[in-house]
Amino acid sequence: MRTITGAELKTVLHFRMLIERMRQTFRAGVEVPLRHHHTVQTYGQNDGTLLLMPAWQVNQSIGVKIVTVFPDNGAKDLPAVQGVYLLMDGKTGIPQALLDGNALTKRRTAAASALAASYLARPDSERLLVVGTGALAPELIEAHTTMLPIKHVLVWGRDLAKAKKVASRFHRPKFRIEATSDLEGAVRGAHLISCATLAKEPLIKGEWLQPGAHLDLVGGFTPDMREADDDCIRRARVFVDTREGACKEAGDIVQPMKAGILTEDDIAGDLYDLARGQRAGRRFYDQITLFKSVGTALEDLCAAQLAVEMVLHNDTIR
8 A cells, every 4th residue: 555645745736637637526426425523532631533534436436534633732742633545446445545634635625726716716817815824825826826827926814924934935936926914905906815714703805805806715614714704795606615515614604694694595506516517607707706615525535546646657657
């Protein structure tokens, strides 16, 4: 069984290839059962959590992401979230590879946002704003600039020094990149705004969005997290990665639904609809669009399959 590290994943999972594979996978469909959620007692202050996220394609591949969340790890200078991905042969069940779960998740999350933007952002989008300075920020920049003709990237964070650090990671890029402390001004000037934060209160105001803007919301993954205000929802044509996940887990969808601002029927479509051509994405040039993702095991399986194919190919030609 092959072990694939995070460094290898970044090398083999080129975004253009991954995004196109993800488009094909959403079009074809994958079996995705509900994830398993288990509380694990510890001798620490907080219990741990074990998450199991399976998915499979008949006669092709079976995969499961195994994630642990141990809040007390911070006191030991360890990340609270750890994960691995196990990929197995769909015909025999034989394990094929064990992949770095954190690196896989970051890569596939950014790819899903860029896939959505290929349908929802203006094709001539040149100005990208990334809100947030965590591990996902560089991935989102790389993914979006791969798919769109971005010429100028701004990075905003609560800590300007961290935003500057994200910008400094890109050497001689095909676009200009810099940090900013002016969130409102950056939003007003952006064609595409991609948010990956842990915000509990909205950061993006709908009144700031220019006609034709696309808003990509990645960070909020619980019902009490929120990155965009109600005006964003009111002004935008709303899409999600999966209806089941977003309508239960995403505060940017759940809270407006509870307030009566958004209904499930108001959600124009998900990535299945877009990939299969069942729903149109952007309908006119000045339309504001919004995409909310919470992640799905389909994306993990898709990325793991491609990574293993590429790694085995590279091993063969060496």
